[in-house]
Amino acid sequence: MSTYAQKKGVGAVLWDYLTTVDHKKIAILYLIAGGFFFVLGGLEAMVIRIQLAIPDNNFVSAGFYNEVLTMHGTTMIFLAAMPILLGFMNAVMPLQIGARDVAFPFLNALGFWLFLFGGLFLNLSWFLGGAPDAGWTSYASLSLASEGHGIDFYALGLQISGFGTLIGGINFLVTIINMRAPGMTYMRMPLFTWTTFVASALILFAFPPLTVGIFFLTFDRLFGANFFDPTMGGNTVIWEHLFWIFGHPEVYILILPAFGIFSEIISTFSRKRLFGYSSMVFATVLIGFLGFMVWAHHMFTTGLGPIANSIFAVATMAIAVPTGIKIFNWLFTMWGGSIRFTTPMLYAVSFVPSFLLGGVTGVMLAVAAADYQYHDTYFVVAHFHYVIVGGVVLAILAATHFYWPKMFGTMLNEFLGKITFWLFLIGFHLTFFIQHFLGLMGMPRRIFTFLPNQGLEVGNVVSTVGAFFMAIAVIILLINIVITSVKNVKVGNDPWGDGRSLEWAIASPPPFYNFKQLPLVRGLDPYWIEKMEGKKEMTPAEPLGDIHMPNNSFIPFMISLGLFIAAFGAMYRLDYSWGLPVLILGLLVTLLSMFTRSIKDDHGFHIHKEDLIDEDKGRKA
Amino acid sequence: MANQQSTSENPRVDLDYRRKKNAEDMRYQVITFSLMIFLTLIAFAAVGFGDLSNWFVVPFILLLAVVQVIFQLYYFMHMSHKGHEAPQLFLYSGVLVGFITVLAFMTIIWW
Amino acid sequence: MKRLGKWRLLPLIAVIALLAGCGEPFLSALQPAGEVAQMQYDLMVLSTLIMVGVIAIVTVIFIVVMVRFRRKSKDEIPKQVEGSHTLEILWTVIPILLLLVLAVPTVSATFKLADVSSMEKKNEDGKSDALVVNVRANLYWWEFEYPNEEIVTSQDLVVPTGEKVYFNLKASDVKHSFWIPPVGGKMDTNTDNVNKFWLEFDPAKADEAGGIFYGKCAELCGPSHALMDFKVKALPRAEFDQWIADMQSVTEPVQAETADAQAGQEIFNNSCIGCHAVTPANTTPEQARMGPNLTDFGNRTLVAGILEHNEENIKNWLKDPESVKPGNKMTGKYNLSDEEIDAVTQYLMGLKVQE
Amino acid sequence: MHAEEKMTNETWPASPEKATLEAKNKFLGFWFFLGGETVLFASLFATYLALKDKVPTADHALSKDLFEMPLVFLMTMLLLTSSLTSVYAMHHMKNFEFKKMQLWLGITVLLGLAFLGFEIYEFNHYVHEYHHSFTSSAFGSAFYTLVGFHGGHVAFGLLWIIVLMIRNSKRGLSLYNAPKFYLASLYWHFIDVVWVFIFTVVYLMGMVG
Ligand code: HEA
Ligand code: HEA
Ligand code: CUA
């Protein structure tokens, strides 16, 4: 047995995870936390759907509904979808480029803990006087008028977790630029790596406006500033702009990694290299670029005037072109291929038409004059669930099945996987397709109830039934995970048999140093190339030598904890005398932790060549 | 995974050469600095003394600021040196996004 | 492959459903009842058709792929194609062309809908010839001021059919959005500025909808956002003029007739008049208009925008507004016994300008 | 070349800030961070421009009443000069001259401190003389946030440089700390870049109205 897989006590394992800087463990942490928030957000969605099942329903009160609605959107976007994707990026991207770790293992851990503490802070609002209730967009006039501390939880929680995401983005960018294995040129990188790269760049540029916007909101609410108060010269539209300058790129931050995941799955299970690889890369970059030019399409009805509306309408439509390139490239990857319908592939295949539907309604929304009708109705709700659930969530579910063996060394049950898939797909279309019509028939979004006899009954009940299908699907997935983990049947390097990129060339799960010797990459789909030449392993690019590894650290946890404490202080500063001291205390914890990190030299450690050889023997034995 | 720096056969020569190069760089930087101070002076003067029209002064001082920042970036922050391709790409992307933001805030937020 | 059938049918169902028009005529954007809504509906149809075309193409390719390229044997290795320039150019250019087809009418309609020049044209009296309505959105109620006619009403917007009506839109507390689905798209009512747009109400369609359209608040504004409805009475021009004249004729609060109602009026003048005016003149400053103007309350279609208009509901509303509209601004601002409420209700029912 | 290695004049590389992989990563990551900071400050500038002179009542001081040229000029000169002194510090770093580097960094810190002092004086002055405060108007909020964020960066930069100087005072230069010094100086230049726009956009443009 190798040393690292020895059985450890619960305490030791816990401590290991609290201090880990290993990208694969951080990936698991992201997955667990993100999965937890996904179920939470899903439960909130169920509350929404139950409340709206029949007219004049009293399942929840009006005020509570708004809290649920806000937390559903915020949780799903910031605490579920994005972190889960970051988890897969962490798990897979370094392996795909043949790296031993990410560029900044320490920051990687810091990013995770910031996200987690931000998310916990946000969700503690449920128990501390009420959750935020101004929608995930938290438009300024309402978010300033909202009573209690809900919106403060929103602002401070997102601020903290936003820092985490930003750090994660920078980390991935540097990793991809600096840590590629010999021969892994940019145009040989797997598409998931490319989309990680572009999504990270989007994070880098999109999060600062959100940071600024949230600072303004916090200052206005807690420190007496007047950014959004028109009577003091302020202007609420500034919030709308800042939010959407962030918000629109954010949706591409979500969908691009999803595109990457599907590109991998489709080419794997078609046994074909990706059709039009370079145009795929080009389209990815172009989508990222255009993503920054279109934010005002969320503000068509704000009153920006016809010139601005027209410019942003046309710019928005332009995004259909690179996205279309991708759709057709996927189709033609499968064309002439040898398609095997595994669970991940089922998701990938059904993603194409599902996302297409959401994409084309996006273009319909871009028709500014017609958007005056669609805006803030269920048509928009239908649009974005089609792209998000039909794109991002399907990708997450697909990746869960696809990469599970790589991350945990054991396969999820295919039969249960397919049941999950069918239930989820049917439920998804049932829930959201009808919502297009509800919107057009005059149903605004964000309403806690609707009145009878307005023609909205049937659509809503259908939609609710669909949501239950999705819930059952998710429960079956959870059962599948439990069963699989208990059985724990180990699999080899390339359990799907059709792996193409580097991650499939090493053990499942990979040893903590990933590659004993860095592999030599000779083209796109390097592992496939070697397999086609009858080899089982990658050709190494370097002789066996010592491997340098970073030390574990508890500091990331402490830095994040400090901000978490400080946030409470900032929020209760005006209510209680202990607020200010706690604020200062929290900031001190953070600063001192950073200080410790700065002055304590941390050179990491080396795994010696001899141990690597020993381990090899141990494994073979 | 340390990355080897290429050093020539004779370290002494190499060292002298580098010292000279550094000194030369430093000279450029001092010149840059003088230019920056000069530009700053002009900007302040344009606002402080001349009875110039705003339509001239505002774009003019903005231009001076941009020039000065370019000096700062390329000489003080060494963006002119090799190995700064990725920094350039990302800095300019940031500038572009920032520019669009400023433009939007000056045109489509009501007064 | 049962699912494929579903895919093929989706667009078809979509178009049929859309073209046939569904939903209720007083609420549905699919049953356009005016020039603006019609323009927007035409854009919807155009864009839907384009999208159906796109979907059809993708679906065909998709089906072929699903049927023809399933794995037949375990060790089949397909040819590794890099790509195809012709194809790639094809699927770059065709979408661009399709989008151009969509972009041109989009831009033209966007400008047309923003054309409010005639509300800015003033005649000798400093008023515009066009009908202008100032909409002021408040936490869960709507105020409609007719600046040229110098009257104010609330909750029920009254407009003439067959002509352009111009709107100034703003909010007094938080952001709301003004939307009459069958008649045209929405426009936000901001706290920072006044937005302007126009609508036109089609006479025939108004008849079909029973003379009343439903209006909605379309921007989350608090707990009762869902209940911030209003009604639109679209009348022929003559009837509209009559309504204006009737409103204008009320210069003093109408005196109640029955004893009960007179008692109610007394109570009203003590407890309610601070927020609710019962004369339509627009001379009181906006800040003082804290509740809906009740001049023609007896003629309203609904109570508080959502309850059927009858005594029962008025009493319910007055007894506990919170149970009807959570978070509304009237709750707890007065204290009346049941008898007093009965009396006030009598009075309120009598507040009519037309029979 | 390992980070811990003891260096001499001869073995000291030409670009010590990027000699090891860790250093390369830091170097790149820090530049990306500056790219993000650019957007952050752009958002602050944009907001400032949108809210400039937006005050609730007519008796509030506007930008043309507030700003005084001599003070701004002095602050500008201090910060610009500190940029030069930190260039000198990096010059000596590249020449493996630790003591000289520390000296110039020390001067940089002093200049930075002086700048901060004037900024605090300035804010205090506005609040007391003009009742122009963070909470008095949207203009005030935007002004203090923009300039204050910059001031916060100055303060953080100073702290960073001081910590580095003290921590390494006994150890001399190594490939482990050279990148840290280099990044701190990059940060310092970036602060200067932002200030160039602040004095132009906020102060000079404010004075012309
Ligand atoms: C993953 C998330 C995601 C993605 C990928 C998208 C993709 C797109 N979105 Fe969506 N959108 C959201 C998430 C997303 N959106 C969310 C969350 C909201 C609501 C936020 C809120 O208010 O709460 C929203 C809202 C939203 C609006 C504002 C609506 C309103 O509030 O009034 C608009 C308007 O233009 C829009 C447009 C688009 C467009 C044009 C695309 C395009 O990228 C789609 C491109 C894809 C295709 C077009 C399909 C494939 C293309 C082809 C096969 C080629 C041929 C096609 C043509 C010629 C048409 N979206
Ligand atoms: C990543 C983003 C994301 C995802 C995945 C989802 C997923 C879902 N969403 Fe959501 N949604 C948003 C993002 C997302 N949504 C956003 C941004 C908004 C706008 C908010 C706003 O207006 O501010 C919104 C708004 C929104 C609305 C509109 C509310 C309104 O305007 O009033 C509705 C209504 O139907 C809805 C429904 C759903 C449903 C049914 C799902 C389903 O797909 C969910 C499926 C998942 C589950 C059902 C999991 C449940 C799991 C269990 C039940 C297992 C429990 C088991 C154990 C505990 C053992 N969402
Ligand atoms: Cu008013 Cu919603």
Ligand SMILES: [Cu+2]
């Ligand atoms: Cu968008």
